[in-house]
Amino acid sequence: MIRVSAPGKIYFCGEHAVVYGKHGIAGSVNLRTYVEVERSSEFLIDSYLGISRSLPSEIYPYVSRAVEKISEFHKPEPLKIKITSEIPPASGLGSSASVTVAVLKALSLAYDLELEREEIARIAHEVERDVQGSASRTDTFVSTFGGIRMLPEGEEVSMKGHADIIIAFTGVSSSTKELVSSVRALRDRYPEILDEIMDVIDALSFRVKEKLEKGDLRSLGELMNINQGLLDSIGVSNKQISSMVYAAREKGAYGAKITGAGGGGSIIVLSPPEKSEEIKEALSPLARSVLRTSIDFQGVREE
Structure with missing residues (x-):
C-alpha cells in the first residue's frame, strides 16, 4: 500500500487579484489530505462520500480527471483509492487542490512514473482548470511545493518571527467559480475601478513579502x-465573515481576513501566541470550527 499526503493552503494576500495576473502570497498549512492506494480488481474510491465503483466524474471529478491525465503516461491499472482529509471541503483552504496533488503523487508512485514536483504541479493545475473551467495555479502549486510562495512566479518567501495562524471555518461552503464570475461581472460594469483595486492588491503583495521576510x-x-477591506469592497465578504474578523481583531489579533474566494469559506487570523486561546474562544460561537495551525514547509510527501 502507498500512502501520500498534500497540504491545504491559505492566502496572506492576493486572492481574486491573481485571476487577473496580479501578485499574491499564499502558504501551505499543516492540514492535510491523505490518499492511500493499493492494487484492486477494479477501480474503487473510498471517501467521506462513501464507496464508489469505477470513477464517476460527477461524484469525484478531480480524481477521475487525474486518472485520465495519468493515462497519458501509463495505462491505469485498477486501484483502490482511499481519501481522508483534515480540510473541510469548499472552505477556501484548497481542499480540491490537495486531493488532486495527493492523488497524482500516489498514482505516480503506484505506476512507477517518478514524476517530479514540477510535473505534478503542472498536471494538477490542468485537472483543476478542466474541472472548474478556469483556475489559478496557486492552490496546486503551493500544495505541491509547500512553504510560502509569491505568485505567479512561485518564488519562495521566508517568514521570520513567530505567530500562530488560526483558521475559522464559517460552515458555509462557497463556489470559487461563482465568486470569480461575480467579481468579473462587477469588473465588466466598472473596469477602471476594479482594475485600480486589483493594482492595489498587487502592491500589497510586495509589502506583505517584505514584512514576512523582516x-x-x-x-x-x-x-x-x-x-x-478591499475584498469586502468587491463583494466577496458578508456579515458573518465581518463579525468573525472583528471578533479576532478585538481580542488582539495582528490581522484577520478572508482566505480564498470568500462568500463563506474561512478566515485566517495572524495571532500573537499569547492571544491565541482568547481569540479562539471569541471565534467559537461564530464559526463551525476553529483550528490553530502553522505553515507547512514540506508540500506533497509520501508518508
Missing part, C-alpha cells in the same frame, strides 16, 4: 486588514 508581524497584520 518578521514585522504587526505590520503584516495591518496589510492583511487592508486586503480584507
Whole structure:
C-alpha cells in the first residue's frame, strides 16, 4: 500500500487579484489530505462520500480527471483509492487542490512514473482548470511545493518571527467559480475601478513579502486588514465573515481576513501566541470550527 499526503493552503494576500495576473502570497498549512492506494480488481474510491465503483466524474471529478491525465503516461491499472482529509471541503483552504496533488503523487508512485514536483504541479493545475473551467495555479502549486510562495512566479518567501495562524471555518461552503464570475461581472460594469483595486492588491503583495521576510508581524497584520477591506469592497465578504474578523481583531489579533474566494469559506487570523486561546474562544460561537495551525514547509510527501 502507498500512502501520500498534500497540504491545504491559505492566502496572506492576493486572492481574486491573481485571476487577473496580479501578485499574491499564499502558504501551505499543516492540514492535510491523505490518499492511500493499493492494487484492486477494479477501480474503487473510498471517501467521506462513501464507496464508489469505477470513477464517476460527477461524484469525484478531480480524481477521475487525474486518472485520465495519468493515462497519458501509463495505462491505469485498477486501484483502490482511499481519501481522508483534515480540510473541510469548499472552505477556501484548497481542499480540491490537495486531493488532486495527493492523488497524482500516489498514482505516480503506484505506476512507477517518478514524476517530479514540477510535473505534478503542472498536471494538477490542468485537472483543476478542466474541472472548474478556469483556475489559478496557486492552490496546486503551493500544495505541491509547500512553504510560502509569491505568485505567479512561485518564488519562495521566508517568514521570520513567530505567530500562530488560526483558521475559522464559517460552515458555509462557497463556489470559487461563482465568486470569480461575480467579481468579473462587477469588473465588466466598472473596469477602471476594479482594475485600480486589483493594482492595489498587487502592491500589497510586495509589502506583505517584505514584512514576512523582516518578521514585522504587526505590520503584516495591518496589510492583511487592508486586503480584507478591499475584498469586502468587491463583494466577496458578508456579515458573518465581518463579525468573525472583528471578533479576532478585538481580542488582539495582528490581522484577520478572508482566505480564498470568500462568500463563506474561512478566515485566517495572524495571532500573537499569547492571544491565541482568547481569540479562539471569541471565534467559537461564530464559526463551525476553529483550528490553530502553522505553515507547512514540506508540500506533497509520501508518508
